[in-house]
Amino acid sequence: MKQRRFELLVVGAGPAGLAAAHAAARRGAKVGLVDAQPRAGGPVWRHDLRFGVPAAARAQIEPLGAAGIEWLPGHEVVLADDHTVVADHADGAVALHWRKLVIATGARELMLPFPGWTLPGVTGAGGLQALAKQGWPLAGKRVVVAGSGPLLLAAAATLRRHGARVLGIHEQARRSTLHAFARRLWRWPARLAQALELRARLAGVPWHAGSVVLAAQGDETLRAVEVDCGHGREWIECDQLAVGWGLVPNVELARLLGCALDTTAVHPVVRADARLRSSQADIHAAGEALGIGGRDCARIEGAMAACFALGDERGGEALRARRDRERAYAALLHAHFAPGADAHALATADTLVCRCEDVPMSAVHAHADPRQLRLVTRCGMGACQGRVCGAALRELRLASPSLSPTAVRPPLAPVALAALADGPSDEPEQGNDP
Amino acid sequence: MNTLVLSVDGVPVEVPDGASVAAAVAHRGPVFRRSASGQPRAPLCGMGVCFECRVRIDGVAGLRACMLLARAGMRVETQP
Amino acid sequence: MSARSRHDLIVIGAGIVGAACAEAAAAAGLRVAVVESGAIGGGASAAAMGHLVAMDGDPHELALCVYSLQLWRRWAAWPESEHRRCGTLWVAREDAEMDDVAARVEALAALGVRAEALDARGVQALEPALAAGMKGGMRVADDAVVYPPRVAWRLIEAARAGGAQLFAGARAECLVDGGVRLADGRVLHGPVLVATGVAVPELLPELPMRARKGQLVISERHPPLLRHQLIEMGYAAAAHGADAASVSFNVQPRPNGQLLIGSSREYDATGTDISLPLLRRMLQRAIAFVPALREVRALRSWCGFRPATADGLPYLGPVPGRRDVWVAAGHEGLGITAAPGSARLVIDALLGRAPALALAPYLPDRAMRGGA
Numbered sequence: 001m002k003q004r005r006f007e008l009l010v011v012g013a014g015p016a017g018l019a020a021a022h023a024a025a026r027r028g029a030k031v032g033l034v035d036a037q038p039r040a041g042g043p044v045w046r047h048d049l050r051f052g053v054p055a056a057a058r059a060q061i062e063p064l065g066a067a068g069i070e071w072l073p074g075h076e077v078v079l080a081d082d083h084t085v086v087a088d089h090a091d092g093a094v095a096l097h098w099r100k101l102v103i104a105t106g107a108r109e110l111m112l113p114f115p116g117w118t119l120p121g122v123t124g125a126g127g128l129q130a131l132a133k134q135g136w137p138l139a140g141k142r143v144v145v146a147g148s149g150p151l152l153l154a155a156a157a158t159l160r161r162h163g164a165r166v167l168g169i170h171e172q173a174r175r176s177t178l179h180a181f182a183r184r185l186w187r188w189p190a191r192l193a194q195a196l197e198l199r200a201r202l203a204g205v206p207w208h209a210g211s212v213v214l215a216a217q218g219d220e221t222l223r224a225v226e227v228d229c230g231h232g233r234e235w236i237e238c239d240q241l242a243v244g245w246g247l248v249p250n251v252e253l254a255r256l257l258g259c260a261l262d263t264t265a266v267h268p269v270v271r272a273d274a275r276l277r278s279s280q281a282d283i284h285a286a287g288e289a290l291g292i293g294g295r296d297c298a299r300i301e302g303a304m305a306a307c308f309a310l311g312d313e314r315g316g317e318a319l320r321a322r323r324d325r326e327r328a329y330a331a332l333l334h335a336h337f338a339p340g341a342d343a344h345a346l347a348t349a350d351t352l353v354c355r356c357e358d359v360p361m362s363a364v365h366a367h368a369d370p371r372q373l374r375l376v377t378r379c380g381m382g383a384c385q386g387r388v389c390g391a392a393l394r395e396l397r398l399a400s401p402s403l404s405p406t407a408v409r410p411p412l413a414p415v416a417l418a419a420l421a422d423g424p425s426d427e428p429e430q431g432n433d434p
Numbered sequence: 435m436n437t438l439v440l441s442v443d444g445v446p447v448e449v450p451d452g453a454s455v456a457a458a459v460a461h462r463g464p465v466f467r468r469s470a471s472g473q474p475r476a477p478l479c480g481m482g483v484c485f486e487c488r489v490r491i492d493g494v495a496g497l498r499a500c501m502l503l504a505r506a507g508m509r510v511e512t513q514p
Numbered sequence: 515m516s517a518r519s520r521h522d523l524i525v526i527g528a529g530i531v532g533a534a535c536a537e538a539a540a541a542a543g544l545r546v547a548v549v550e551s552g553a554i555g556g557g558a559s560a561a562a563m564g565h566l567v568a569m570d571g572d573p574h575e576l577a578l579c580v581y582s583l584q585l586w587r588r589w590a591a592w593p594e595s596e597h598r599r600c601g602t603l604w605v606a607r608e609d610a611e612m613d614d615v616a617a618r619v620e621a622l623a624a625l626g627v628r629a630e631a632l633d634a635r636g637v638q639a640l641e642p643a644l645a646a647g648m649k650g651g652m653r654v655a656d657d658a659v660v661y662p663p664r665v666a667w668r669l670i671e672a673a674r675a676g677g678a679q680l681f682a683g684a685r686a687e688c689l690v691d692g693g694v695r696l697a698d699g700r701v702l703h704g705p706v707l708v709a710t711g712v713a714v715p716e717l718l719p720e721l722p723m724r725a726r727k728g729q730l731v732i733s734e735r736h737p738p739l740l741r742h743q744l745i746e747m748g749y750a751a752a753a754h755g756a757d758a759a760s761v762s763f764n765v766q767p768r769p770n771g772q773l774l775i776g777s778s779r780e781y782d783a784t785g786t787d788i789s790l791p792l793l794r795r796m797l798q799r800a801i802a803f804v805p806a807l808r809e810v811r812a813l814r815s816w817c818g819f820r821p822a823t824a825d826g827l828p829y830l831g832p833v834p835g836r837r838d839v840w841v842a843a844g845h846e847g848l849g850i851t852a853a854p855g856s857a858r859l860v861i862d863a864l865l866g867r868a869p870a871l872a873l874a875p876y877l878p879d880r881a882m883r884g885g886a
Binding site for chain 2: 038043047049108121126131356357387
């Protein structure tokens with residue numbers, strides 16, 4: 001198996017990971033940046049094949065080689081051992097040895113089950129945005145955007161740019177909640193400006209508050225969605241439903257590495273101290289993995305984590321004030337946009353909650369113990385290993401396979417048995433010296 | 435914009451260079467695979483988490499189409 | 515705080531063995547209580563391969579397996595069992611491993627178990643995916659695979675339908691005179707049957723039990739590759755061996771298309787983390803037998819703790835020196851196979867009926883005499 005050695009390995013090349021890698025490289029550390037995707041940027045700065053990425057993203061992504069960062073795209077970390085991770089790649093697995101590691105694994109979209117949510121044509125809001133940027137056919141397609149949070153506006157704007165007919169945006173939060181949120185935005189003027197700009201770009205797209213998609217209907221694919229706007233229900237014919245309920249941190253790698261999680265909130269985050277250090281001495285974390293905080297928070301924390309990991313206390317501390325501001329904004333977002341009771345009550349007994357093993361909600365209710373739920377119903381035992389159903393069940397405050405202490409096991413993603421059978425030290429080290 | 439041609443279930447599909455395999459499959463049809471009980475499925479999350487976009491590419495099964503860039507001459511097979 | 519409840523039998527532990535005991539007892543008309551601190555079927559039963567096998571390493575072990583396999587036919591009909599009679603194919607990589615095959619076939623036949631010896635061409639024809647150069651093997655066509663956690667669940671449901679009371683999420687803290695005290699202070703009164711596997715010494719310190727950690731890997735659903743559960747000829751020797759860490763080859767095609775690969779054994783490894791080096795050894799051995807496994811995609815690995823007594827036989831029967839305390843535990847890697855037989859033997863003994871097998875080899879007395 002090929003080997004690489006780094007002083008600092010950054011896992012995840014979104015805004016947090018990019019910032020960490022650059023900060024580390026500027027301090028002269030031999031740094032590796034690894035991501036499962038073929039391009040850097042994470043979901044936030046996903047390369048749009050028609051429109052590229054924002055300038056801020058280009059400034060981080062283009063100079064990776066010039067900055068002396070070893071960039072490993074298409075490498076998915078699947079195994080963790082002492083100061084080593086094994087990443088799967090199309091050409092075979094690679095062992096990455098590190099002295100320090102920064103977890104910048106970001107977040108995924110929270111999906112909540114509702115009748116018809118498994119139909120082709122139903123995606124996450126961020127999900128369809130990502131697909132669109134990578135060429136998903138949307139020209140002339142009728143799209144309904146629903147769920148909750150600012151991501152809906154950003155997604156709708158992208159979809160429109162790619163030729164979709166956005167029939168409407170259905171925001172679950174009530175008008176009064178949104179006004180309360182807007183009134184607090186004066187503290188973050190850039191955010192306010194951003195929100196207004198997005199609204200302007202979406203002029204002409206009907207926008208509804210206090211509105212929830214109840215069901216999706218179709219035979220083999222989506223035909224129509226049922227919406228409750230607060231003043232009655234109606235069916236809307238459409239080709240795509242992009243429904244998002246906010247984000248959930250990706251903590252699987254942290255768990256595999258033995259990092260403690262903080263489970264006080266509904267969705268676990270990596271527990272870290274004031275210096276962004278996890279419970280494992282040589283592992284730091286930054287960005288969404290520490291709790292949903294957004295892009296700007298991720299950038300600052302990425303740099304902070306690298307500073308602290310490399311012993312630059314002053315550099316890390318210098319970023320603290322900005323970081324705290326960003327985290328405060330995140331708290332505000334969460335307070336106003338978390339899915340409400342309506343969203344929690346969408347699934348019926350027949351609605352599948354585990355898509356990988358086709359397990360309905362009715363099966364879930366029979367088991368209070370999360371392990372028993374998994375073992376008896378197979379909920380969480382399929383390809384996604386409980387990532388989708390686990391987060392949904394946690395959100396719904398039900399027993400969730402992800403609550404089991406042994407929820408995360410190697411490999412983190414399916415990988416040829418050869419990668420597990422071949423040891424890291426089977427081949428001599430390639431190229432780079434420490 | 436440059437385009438490239440690959441095949442999806444034996445049918446040639448033309449997509450822009452930089453498109454994902456998922457986009458190419460979607461150009462051909464909406465169904466990517468069948469679930470454990472035979473239901474039609476297509477991508478949900480767009481970022482490699484949900485595994486609903488798995489297809490066979492050049493003989494290798496179980497690959498997530500949303501994580502891979504389309505390449506000229508690729509043979510993609512869904513399991514509808 | 516002790517509610518005055520009286521049961522005819524309190525089964526502690528709802529793994530497949532405890533669940534089987536509860537079901538048998540309830541079916542016999544006893545008022546049963548079941549105490550389980552975690553998930554039903556969530557201990558070794560969940561980690562197990564679910565291989566129903568006539569394991570012929572030891573005559574007493576084999577007798578228990580054969581008896582139990584007959585009783586398994588009733589459970590095999592349940593959809594929860596996900597039972598598939600794929601048979602076991604024992605495979606020899608070395609000529610020496612073929613030496614006792616004829617004797618094994620004969621011994622199994624004497625107990626009514628269909629087995630046939632195969633030469634090199636024979637095993638290859640049955641399983642083309644085997645690496646070239648295998649020397650031969652033995653096929654036991656009636657062996658099967660099942661999914662144990664759901665069987666345990668069904669057994670508990672059956673017991674409850676028969677009037678059993680389930681104390682879920684309750685931990686048995688210690689045995690008291692005439693019953694058991696739970697961690698929450700409640701006391702249950704009645705004869706006790708300890709079926710807690712690896713945790714037996716917590717309630718019965720006089721019965722030695724060691725945890726023998728095992729690791730497994732399951733694959734994604736895969737087009738058909740194997741027909742039988744494959745197991746290497748020397749498997750029983752590894753199971754009875756004393757090595758601190760050992761691997762032995764077996765691989766199982768599950769009905770839904772996933773492949774389950776084992777096995778490893780570690781004494782005195784208490785952590786629940788997966789040891790990657792031992793996993794590697796196990797997989798390298800598996801790949802040596804079935805090269806195509808290299809390309810099969812692993813979905814998940816896990817580990818469990820087999821309850822191991824010194825002689826490898828379970829403790830079945832009354833616990834000497836205690837009144838109205840029974841035990842059914844310590845099956846090492848055969849708990850799934852031996853569950854219905856073990857339950858039947860112990861419940862029969864408890865009810866004063868003559869058990870189908872003499873209990874003597876399995877009685878816990880032997881451990882306390884230093885004989886186990």
